[in-house]
Amino acid sequence: MKAKRCPFCHEYISVADYPQHQAKHLKLRPDGQHTDYVSLPEDERELGGLAGVPSVYVHRRCGVATGMPEDIIRSYLKNPFLYTAGRTFCHGCHTHVPDRECVWTETGEDLQSYFDGLRAAKSRSNKNVTILLYVIAILAGLAVAALI
Numbered sequence: 314m315k316a317k318r319c320p321f322c323h324e325y326i327s328v329a330d331y332p333q334h335q336a337k338h339l340k341l342r343p344d345g346q347h348t349d350y351v352s353l354p355e356d357e358r359e360l361g362g363l364a365g366v367p368s369v370y371v372h373r374r375c376g377v378a379t380g381m382p383e384d385i386i387r388s389y390l391k392n393p394f395l396y397t398a399g400r401t402f403c404h405g406c407h408t409h410v411p412d413r414e415c416v417w418t419e420t421g422e423d424l425q426s427y428f429d430g431l432r433a434a435k436s437r438s439n440k441n442v443t444i445l446l447y448v449i450a451i452l453a454g455l456a457v458a459a460l461i
Contacts (some may be wrong), residue, residue: 345407377405
């Protein structure tokens with residue numbers, strides 16, 4: 314049986330059964346939210362304290378505040394490319410709205426700019442790691458050549 318890991322509940326589900334399984338997670342609740350949202354498995358999420366990390370945003374059109382669940386915060390801190398739809402749920406409008414229309418209460422920054430900044434920082438970090446690995450490979454090659 315070929316299986317796929319569900320990005321919602323993190324269980325392994327047969328590929329044949331996955332569409333039906335996924336539909337359960339995406340079913341809308343009475344308030345307009347999906348039953349579940351994608352997140353990283355708990356052991357892959359960002360660890361440590363969340364002091365200074367914004368967690369409540371306001372939709373500028375309706376003025377209602379919405380809290381971001383901790384599992385989602387820890388997931389996007391670890392992988393800011395996990396959520397790229399550019400939309401977030403608004404408790405006032407009972408639907409998903411553009412990230413640009415929402416601002417963090419803690420910082421006043423709109424969510425789109427915040428997520429773009431996290432993605433840019435992660436890209437720079439990944440580029441630095443790639444360069445470091447390249448330099449290590451060159452030095453290892455030189456060391457082996459010196460032994461020959």
